[in-house]
Amino acid sequence: MKLRILLVFMLLLLISFDATAQCAMCRAVLETEDGQSAAKGINDGIVYLMAFPYLLMAGVGYFIWKSRRKRHSEE
Incomplete structure (x- = not known):
């Protein structure tokens, strides 16, 4: 079950979203262009x-x- 949750979490991280990631100063300068x-x-x-x-x-x-995991399998 934990593996399934981990896989879903990793897939969600890999999904690309269109994001606007600018600070306020950068946005103000770049909007005038x-x-x-x-x-x-x-x-x-x-x-x-x-x-x-x-x-x-x-x-x-x-x-x-x-x-x-390797250490656990050796024990």
């Missing part, structure tokens, strides 16, 4: 940078889980 191409680039960059801490923590968690 025509075309909004820089604003879209800034949003993509913020979301890209936000993903890496989650990936790193997932990797660390996986290796801890793997080592504990």
Whole structure:
């Protein structure tokens, strides 16, 4: 049951949503630009940078889980 909950949680993390992730100052400066191409680039960059801490923590968690499972099977 725990594995199923973990899998559902991981799938929810992998689903991509259209998010606007700008601070108030960035938004005010970028809204004045025509075309909004820089604003879209800034949003993509913020979301890209936000993903890496989650990936790193997932990797660390996986290796801890793997080592504990291996140790448990040896005992």
